[in-house]
Amino acid sequence: MTTTTPTSPAPAPTTPTPNAMAQLSSNFDTFLQLLTTQLKNQDPTSPMDSNQFTQQLVQFSQVEQQINTNDNLKTLIGQGASQAGTFASAYLGKKVSVTNGNASLSGGSAIWTYNLDTAASTTALSITDANGRTVYNAPGETGSGQHAFSWNGKDNNGNALADGTYKLTVTAQTSDGTTVTSSVASAGVVGQIDLTGSSPKLVVGNMELGMSDIAGISN
DSSP, X not given: OOOOOOOOOXXXXXXXXXXXXXXXXXXXXXXXXXXXXXXXXXXXXXXXXXXXHHXXXXXXXXXXXXXXXXXXXXXXXXXXXXXXHHHHHTTTTOEXXXXXXXXEEOSSOEEEEEEESSOOSEEEEEEEOTTSOEEEEEEOOOSSEEEEEEEOSBOTTSOBOOSEEEEEEEEEEOTTSOEXXXXXXXXXXXXXXXXXXXXXXXXXXXXXXXXXXXXXXXX
């Protein structure tokens, strides 16, 4: 009697699904039933080669380990997200400083500070909206050091713009055209934590900030 080594079912998908382990268990049970049947009916003078089904058993074990590993990773990621939310909640009610140029326009007011490393002959201030569109231009202070800039939320035509996140860019030069190094900052109180995304966001006015956007914190 001619015997053949049972062929294992198609490997389980590498990306675990909620029933991945159940599917693997079902496939493994089917494989064992086929293997047992063939072992019972094999030709004693020509026994089956055990190497093949041993390799298949090893493959099942490897797939099971991968599913368990992925499930454990998902658990760790979930725990990390929970811890990040807990950590972010410590910012509630705190005043934070932001140095990416963004500020919140709320109620017709947005405030920045900008610093010039050295005195400049010309300084240009430019404000862009969340889509990168320039909405306001004005000359700035030229002295070295820190300067405050308050914007009333109107464009150069006097139109009031919607509340939201706006970015201030400062460009300064000396009389010989040398660029003066500048930096821009804003500040506000964290009034809410947004946990709907993959990572928590700090809400300051109408502006959402990632944890990496925070340059400083104070009471």
